[in-house]
Amino acid sequence: MKIPGPDHPITVTPAARRWRARFQGHVIADSASALVLKEATYPPVVYFPREDVSMEYMSRTAHSTHCPYKGDASYYTLLMDGHFAENAIWTYETPYPAMTAIANHVAFYPNHVELYEVDDAAVNPHHVDAPAEATSEVDVDAVVQHTDSGGGAAQREHWPANVNTPGVEDGVR
Numbered sequence: 357m358k359i360p361g362p363d364h365p366i367t368v369t370p371a372a373r374r375w376r377a378r379f380q381g382h383v384i385a386d387s388a389s390a391l392v393l394k395e396a397t398y399p400p401v402v403y404f405p406r407e408d409v410s411m412e413y414m415s416r417t418a419h420s421t422h423c424p425y426k427g428d429a430s431y432y433t434l435l436m437d438g439h440f441a442e443n444a445i446w447t448y449e450t451p452y453p454a455m456t457a458i459a460n461h462v463a464f465y466p467n468h469v470e471l472y473e474v475d476d477a478a479v480n481p482h483h484v485d486a487p488a489e490a491t492s493e494v495d496v497d498a499v500v501q502h503t504d505s506g507g508g509a510a511q512r513e514h515w516p517a518n519v520n521t522p523g524v525e526d527g528v529r
Contacts, residue, residue: 357428365396366395366455369391369394370391377470379470382437383386387405387408413436414431415433416430421446425428444469445463445465446465447463448461
């Protein structure tokens, strides 16, 4: 076990904004409580609390790795709508004492899962802490529900058309 220090710094901080993970067009993680781990010269990693992750699409694999600073990592394969990403998720279930903040959190490989920040006020426009002007903005989740879920149909009924179909009376033939 190694301890992070000046030669190999590791910091874990609360994410400044809400984070989401999307796989094959489906949001599989959404958290306002994500953590950002910055380790030495590696790219930052977003860790999502398990309670904010759709774990029902994941199955544990036999794959494991060891980090001398964090401990032993366990892996999950993601399966959704016939698409899978093998060992795309990892977690440190019993991390070393210096890394206990990431216990009960999972991370996603960005080459398998799209990770992105979202504006909490846009996602939750009626949240008590949201600025007044945010409540007049478009509800992102409502818009997403009107898109194709991957099955060839919208997840909700289509909105009424906001334009007229051109016809002969409009000079179009």
